Amino acid sequence: MDIHAELKRVTMFLADYAATLMAVGVQTSRVVRNTGRMAESFGFQSHMLIFQRNVIITVNDDEKEHTYTRVQKIPQLGLNFATNMNLSKLSWEVYDNHMSLDELETRFSEIRDRPRESPWTVLLLVSFANACFCRLFTGDIVAMATVWLATFVGFFIRQQLMKRHWNHLAVFTVSSFAASMIGSTGYLFGWGTTPDMALGTSMLYLVPGVPLINGVMDIIDGHVLAGFSRLVNACMLIICIALGLSFTLLITGISVM
Amino acid sequence: MLTSDFILATLADGLFAAIAGTGFAIISNPPRKALLISAFLACVGHGVRFFLTHYELIQMNLASASTLAALTIGFLAIPFAIYIKCPAEVFAFPSLLPMVPGLFAYKTVIALIKMVQSSAEADTAQYVVQFFHNGITTVLVMFGLVVGAVIPIFIFHRQSFSVTRPVIMKKRGN
Numbered sequence: 001m002d003i004h005a006e007l008k009r010v011t012m013f014l015a016d017y018a019a020t021l022m023a024v025g026v027q028t029s030r031v032v033r034n035t036g037r038m039a040e041s042f043g044f045q046s047h048m049l050i051f052q053r054n055v056i057i058t059v060n061d062d063e064k065e066h067t068y069t070r071v072q073k074i075p076q077l078g079l080n081f082a083t084n085m086n087l088s089k090l091s092w093e094v095y096d097n098h099m100s101l102d103e104l105e106t107r108f109s110e111i112r113d114r115p116r117e118s119p120w121t122v123l124l125l126v127s128f129a130n131a132c133f134c135r136l137f138t139g140d141i142v143a144m145a146t147v148w149l150a151t152f153v154g155f156f157i158r159q160q161l162m163k164r165h166w167n168h169l170a171v172f173t174v175s176s177f178a179a180s181m182i183g184s185t186g187y188l189f190g191w192g193t194t195p196d197m198a199l200g201t202s203m204l205y206l207v208p209g210v211p212l213i214n215g216v217m218d219i220i221d222g223h224v225l226a227g228f229s230r231l232v233n234a235c236m237l238i239i240c241i242a243l244g245l246s247f248t249l250l251i252t253g254i255s256v257m
Numbered sequence: 258m259l260t261s262d263f264i265l266a267t268l269a270d271g272l273f274a275a276i277a278g279t280g281f282a283i284i285s286n287p288p289r290k291a292l293l294i295s296a297f298l299a300c301v302g303h304g305v306r307f308f309l310t311h312y313e314l315i316q317m318n319l320a321s322a323s324t325l326a327a328l329t330i331g332f333l334a335i336p337f338a339i340y341i342k343c344p345a346e347v348f349a350f351p352s353l354l355p356m357v358p359g360l361f362a363y364k365t366v367i368a369l370i371k372m373v374q375s376s377a378e379a380d381t382a383q384y385v386v387q388f389f390h391n392g393i394t395t396v397l398v399m400f401g402l403v404v405g406a407v408i409p410i411f412i413f414h415r416q417s418f419s420v421t422r423p424v425i426m427k428k429r430g431n
Contacts (some may be wrong), residue, residue: 025285027346079285081347088344092422116286126287129280132273133355136303195398200360208284216403238359242366 003061007068009101010042011059013108015072017087018048018055020112023077026084027214034091041094042101052229073250078116078162079210086111119159123179126205127152134201142192143201146183150202154179158206169240172206179203184252199254206241208234259312267308274303274355282351291348294337299351302330306356320397323356327405334406335413338420345420349406358398365391 014035021031028050039046039059049056053074060067077083090107094098099107130151131144139147158175183202186195211234219228249255278299282292309315309322317325330352331345338345365388372384 030344030346064270081282081285081287081291081351083286085288085343085347089342091402092419096422100431117283122283125280127280129277132276133281135273136277136355137360203363204359205281205284207357207362209281209354209357209359210350212357212399213403214351216344216400217407220403220407238362239366242370244364245363246367246370 003066004068006042007044007059007061010039010044011068011070013038013055013101014046014059015055015057015070015104017108018057019072019086020077020108021087022050022055022074024083025081025210025214027217027221028226029218029221034088037091037095041098049178049221050061050226052226052233073092075151080116080156082114086114112234122128123152123155123159126155130205130207133204134197137197139194140192143194143198145185146186146191146195146198147202148196150179150182151205153182154203155205161250169236171245172237172240173247176203176206176241177247178244179206180245180248181251184248185252187254188252194244199248203241203245206237208237211237263312266311267304270307271300271304275300277355278303278352281354282348285351287347288343289332290341291343291351294334294341295348295351298330298333298337298348299355301333302326302352303355305329319358319394320401323398324401324405326356327353327377327402330410331406331409334414335409342420345410349410353402353406356398358395361391361395361398365395378417 017038018035019029021034024029031050032048035048035057036046044059044061047058047060055072056069057072058067058069077206087108090104090111094104127148131148134144134147154175157178158171161171161174179202181198183199184195186192186198192198211230215227215230215234218224218230221227275296279292279296282295284298287295290326303326306319306322306326309317309325329347334345334349334352337348368384368388368391372381372388375381375384
């Protein structure tokens with residue numbers, strides 16, 4: 001095959017691969033390493049620049065005679081650790097026993113399109129998780145029950161709005177508002193001994209833990225810009241959670257928080 | 258003193274953290290086998306943190322205790338990563354989720370909102386203190402968690418970056 005045509009196909013594929021990794025929440029250094037490893041197995045070198053929304057990748061051959069550059073938009077996929085693991089595995093497989101680009105593309109799209117856990121399982125587990133989280137903050141059984149219901153309703157709203165492709169910030173505000181309204185019932189009706197914990201933990205399931213962790217990890221790795229943009233995104237979401245909660249406080253007139 | 262009540266409280270704390278860890282992890286769709294391990298690590302990590310912050314002879318602050326708990330998680334994650342051939346982050350990071358200082362994070366924002374709303378100077382001063390206390394706790398705990406979990410990954414650099422490589426044993430034999 002003509003070197004330029006091959007270079008072009010490899011670059012197109014690697015750009016797609018790197019953008020998918022970024023979308024499913026892989027830390028930047030791993031994206032760079034995995035992509036570089038795959039390029040190496042084709043006898044090329046890859047250099048990349050990563051932003052929050054776009055990946056820019058340049059691939060050149062060993063003699064640096066030919067290069068190909070592509071700017072790829074990062075898709076909106078939602079965090080997915082299974083894809084992270086399988087795509088990392090794929091990069092080693094390519095490195096150790098070289099595969100053709102056709103085979104690689106089939107494997108890649110098969111991994112990317114694997115179904116997620118069922119939304120109902122996730123909904124139930126998150127509800128129980130947040131109820132237990134309330135217990136960790138010394139909430140009593142009444143508070144736990146309140147938080148369970150608050151999380152169930154709040155997370156259901158979040159799932160439905162996400163499916164309708166609402167703006168992330170709006171989804172978080174609405175979901176936090178709904179959850180904290182239910183969380184505040186303990187206060188309003190005087191149920192249980194720790195209504196403050198029920199209210200305080202009812203929307204903690206929204207806290208973007210993985211982006212926060214990835215952001216700090218990127219900063220430690222030296223990808224400071226990528227790390228900061230993740231952290232700023234996470235902070236925006238936290239501000240939205242607090243906004244939703246303060247609407248609740250405004251309506252109910254509770255002022256202990 | 259290590260009373261049986263205290264030990265039971267620590268164990269209960271760990272168990273509830275395991276359920277919380279599982280639920281928060283499943284939002285990001287982890288592989289099934291990693292989910293169980295992250296539940297176990299969340300249990301150990303949160304239990305360690307509860308012990309360090311509540312045991313009367315230690316009474317450590319939240320940031321240092323979180324760092325040590327994360328360090329424990331990181332060291333335990335390496336053998337598991339080698340065993341199931343999966344990057345350590347895939348189950349070490351979800352197991353940190355129950356320790357992410359979400360409550361402090363939004364309390365910071367609430368303090369900020371109240372600081373703007375309040376008119377009396379004495380009230381404002383109180384909210385400024387709350388803002389900085391909660392904000393700095395959030396940042397330090399967050400950094401402590403990640404640094405703690407990552408140190409073991411860096412120490413066992415070779416093992417942890419190539420665990421997803423299927424044929425590594427064969428290669429070494431050659």
